[in-house]
Amino acid sequence: MPALFRHVVALLACLTLTSLVQAELKPTPAKNIEAAAVVKHYAELVYAVYSDAESSARQLQMQIDDFLAAPSQAGLIAAQQAWKTARIPYQQSEVFRFGNPVIDDWEYQLNSWPLDEGLIDYVADDYFAALGNIGGDLNVIANPSINLGGEILDASIINSDLLRSLHELGGSAANVATGYHAIEFLLWGQDLHGHKLGAGERPHTDYSLGSQCSNGNCDRRAAYLHTAASILVEDLSYMVKQWAPNQAKNYRKELLSLNSQIVLARMFNGMGSLSLGELGGERIKVSLEANSTEDEHDCFSDNTHWSHYYNGLGIENVYLGRYKRLDGQLLTGPALSDLVRQANPEVDAKTRKTLSATMASLKVLSDTAEASERPVKFDMLIAEGNDQGEAILSAILNALVTQTRAIEAAASAINIDPTATGL
Template identity: 40%
Template sequence: MTITTVMRRQILPTTLAATLAGLLMVSGCTKQTNEDTNADATTQSEVQSTEATDDTTLSAVDKAHTDRLMISYANMAHAAFKDSLDTAKALQAAIDTYVATPTQANLDAAQAAYKIARQPYSQTEIFRFDEGFVTPNDKRAIASVDSWEGQINAWPLDEALIDYVSDTYEGEYNSKDNIINSENITVGSVKQDTSTITPELLAEMNEIGGSEANVTTGYHAIEFMLWGQDTNGVNEGAGNRPVSDYVTEAGQCTSGDTVNEDASICERRGAFLKAAAQLLVNDLTAMEAEWQPERDNTLRSDLMARKYDNGLRQVMYQMGSLALGELASERMQVAFVTGSTEDEHECFSDLTHLSYANNARGIQNVFNGSYRTVAGKTVGGYGVKNYLADTGNQEAAEKLAADFIKVENAFNVIVEKGEKEGIKVDQMIATVGQASKQGISAEEQNTRRGWIENAITSLQELTDGIENAAKAVGIENLDADAGSQF
């Protein structure tokens, strides 16, 4: 079964001829222990009440293994989205405080809350790429995770549509009018009233004019509003938006280096940030509800209803598509090949090293059957690794486990360099020519690029493993999304 997924980003052209042909699968940066293998009453009721759409070829033993895998997967999804919602609410509270009282301490607190909120959400991206599997259902609030995700995590965004940018900025949107400084803007042939900034307006404007770069919602819009544009290129440093951008007193309100006589622009900036935070909480509230047990017409109930039919394929397809098509290709390879900081996933805050690692961890969570919540509880209890072993495919399970360790080690290096040594991904992806302008030797830059390259290359070693594991359990031609291969 071939499934085409829609990638929500621009792919920059490149003349590089090399092709990274076999990227797949990636691990997280910490192992999970103390797995909870006990099914609760809710879990048992799901097993008993769910009927398969096509289960004639499965034995009772195989069905039992499938039950455990799907329930563990669904419970991990619920826990991860619940953590994402809770940390988004904490971020919203920090934003409310900052907008009401714009001080450096409150900005620091809001930025810290953003960093915390991103970590559980980045682990939920394993649950994407489901659009080709879910059953159409008009009674379900959300059609699929993949169709929902664009309003929450779309990137890269054309920041000129939202607020001021540097004079050297080059993007698709090149008007001086933007959402913050104008009550009416024109995007292509679309005229938009922006006089009142609300969550509904931002949702309506997301990808306005048909451009995927016109992102007005989600984490990255919030990130831009907290950090501002990163004008450091491949040099050290993230965005440095001043607190005065939110000061609502005449003569003290700024737009970067520009002092605004009218403080209304700072009021609008605060309104945008609060609206974006509210919309994020709304969206995560809706998704968390989709994974609550014992509810009808949800993504969870749909998965459980067809678990013996294509549930296993969906899980393995999602693992491969995030690892190969999204993480290895779209998020890492494109930026690595081009040296483009605009293609860095957290380009305003320089937190890309963490989003990479947590995307990888999400895949490992499903493999191991173990998600560790923000509160420290372990949810799951049964993963693809267990399923392979229990169905007589121990060799495939062991190979994948060994490959995960290699990938885990590669991502640990990226995280350690970013967190402990202050060498961020934008510095790692710089070409030798770019780095030389910053006084970095070719030898040093090749070492830095090697950290990214090693992580990408380590994913290749998992390709055969995931494909062979799928074949071992009867899934031919998994056809995971491969992204944009050069």
């Protein structure tokens, strides 16, 4: 066994043991927590997460507009950092999917991936779009008039209507024209480093006007980035309104009118689906088995480790009924953990242990990527023959499998069928 591999395994074992010991510290016993109280707090938690997602998107929009007003390297870096900050609450929100139709019918506008970036802007000469995708190399920024198989699309004015019409053009999910990853591509550009260290290296002069403009069409590129940021804020504002309290008619009002057992099922469904199917399957296992940087979630920015970490944290948040807001405020209240502990303390303890173990394994991933010396990013870890990556990512996958089984047991302990979502 290579020395580096042994080191990773030992580190994982140490962190997992520490996590399990901490989980043994039992919380204050819950007293007569009702399902309705857990449901109400869940709605409050969702509202807080999306409110943070909206406010951080507005900060991103402001940084982008400041950068576009006077393009500079410092301004580009500030906008990139604002994008990374905006991902923190949004990734924690993904656990609310897979059961809340208002979210399931909407989230594709914000977080679709992977994308054929040739739809949006210039790409490297060796770029290949998804097979059969009519929009994979349209380069909207460079072409004010687009021929779609004989139909001419007027793209002379880049605005919200145009970008929304291009999103999933021709029914292809690879045609991502709006959302976080379209903005990510416009801020970083393609990551041409493959499995080596390095993210996208788009120059700030791609947004400069006149003779300073690099790669052409800087005015249209700026219009696209500005519009995409505006759409992101608009979409998140819509979701905040859907979860706002004291509204005569919105999704939160509808949810709170349902039988509490149905809402609890939706909560468990979201946790289990994100845990194993989405995070474990689509976002980690597929990338690892295919050794494919194209399947990396935040591929342009090399921010994937944090994307996965905050997905995991979102799952833990729902079970524990807590959320640490961007301003540092800790939101807590009646939780699924309380209900399970009342019914079966041993099952609750095991569930909390598995959640802690998953977060410990995800922390190894983020620590490895953020190391001050020799950082190893997700796209490096998934390279063929990378023993370190195999160890770290397999540990996460194993933790997610165990966690998902524990979530199912927790649901069963309070007689909840996670598939009985009423949809």
